[in-house]
Amino acid sequence: xxxxxxxxAALSVPEGENLVLNCSFTDSAIYNLxxxxxxxxxxxxxxxxxxxxxxxxxxxxxxxxxxxxxxxSTLYIAASQPGDSATYLCAVINSNSGYAxxxxxxxxxxxxx
Amino acid sequence: xxxxxxxxATLVQPVGSPLSLECTVxxxxxxxxxxxxxxxxxxxxxxxxSVGIGxxxxxVPQNLSASRPQDRQFILSSKKLLLSDSGFYLCxxxxxxxxxxxxxxxxxxx
Numbered sequence: 001x002x003x004x005x006x007x008x009a010a011l012s013v014p015e016g017e018n019l020v021l022n023c024s025f026t027d028s029a030i031y032n033l034x035x036x037x038x039x040x041x042x043x044x045x046x047x048x049x050x051x052x053x054x055x056x057x058x059x060x061x062x063x064x065x066x067x068x069x070x071x072x073s074t075l076y077i078a079a080s081q082p083g084d085s086a087t088y089l090c091a092v093i094n095s096n097s098g099y100a101x102x103x104x105x106x107x108x109x110x111x112x113x
Numbered sequence: 114x115x116x117x118x119x120x121x122a123t124l125v126q127p128v129g130s131p132l133s134l135e136c137t138v139x140x141x142x143x144x145x146x147x148x149x150x151x152x153x154x155x156x157x158x159x160x161x162x163s164v165g166i167g168x169x170x171x172x173v174p175q176n177l178s179a180s181r182p183q184d185r186q187f188i189l190s191s192k193k194l195l196l197s198d199s200g201f202y203l204c205x206x207x208x209x210x211x212x213x214x215x216x217x218x219x220x221x222x223x
Contacts, residue, residue, distance in 0.1 A: 043217045
């Protein structure tokens with residue numbers, strides 16, 4: 001069964017710092033990997049989708065990489081801002097369960113002014 | 114792009130009462146549909162998925178059920194709620210190319 005782990009569970013940084021969130025998964029036979037953001041009490045907002053054949057995706061200050069063979073992904077946030085404060089979730093897709101997303105427990109990020 | 118409408122946003126129900134949460138999708142046809150639950154301190158748990166009308170698969174044994182009466186409608190139900198059913202319920206749609214989530218329903222069973 002696919003297990004997704006996110007490290008760290010929580011992170012607090014001062015505004016302006018660059019930071020890296022880590023995600024690992026046990027079954028490398030994935031179709032793709034998706035990073036989401038969740039604000040308190042809200043639904044999920046998709047940030048980046050990396051297909052299994054890709055190595056990275058970029059959107060603005062966000063860059064996500066994928067090393068499928070080692071079962072790892074990182075989300076890099078450049079020049080962090082207080083508005084980046086949220087929980088970041090990593091999810092992978094295998095062929096089981098109707099191609100459902102398998103989620104990690106998330107990294108709770110706090111960016112202080 | 115696809116949009117998910119999910120309601121209600123919050124719900125407080127007594128133990129033993131019935132439940133019906135609805136999710137509708139716009140902007141796509143024949144999507145895969147999913148119900149997830151997010152309990153405090155836990156990750157997102159897949160409850161049900163559907164790959165077509167009337168086709169429901171359950172991931173965990175529980176007193177909840179799901180139905181898909183129309184292509185873009187997905188319903189989560191219970192005949193009698195338990196305290197352990199409290200949580201944040203999210204509907205999602207999509208396929209391998211990407212997924213979209215609804216805004217969620219916060220259910221508190223008292």
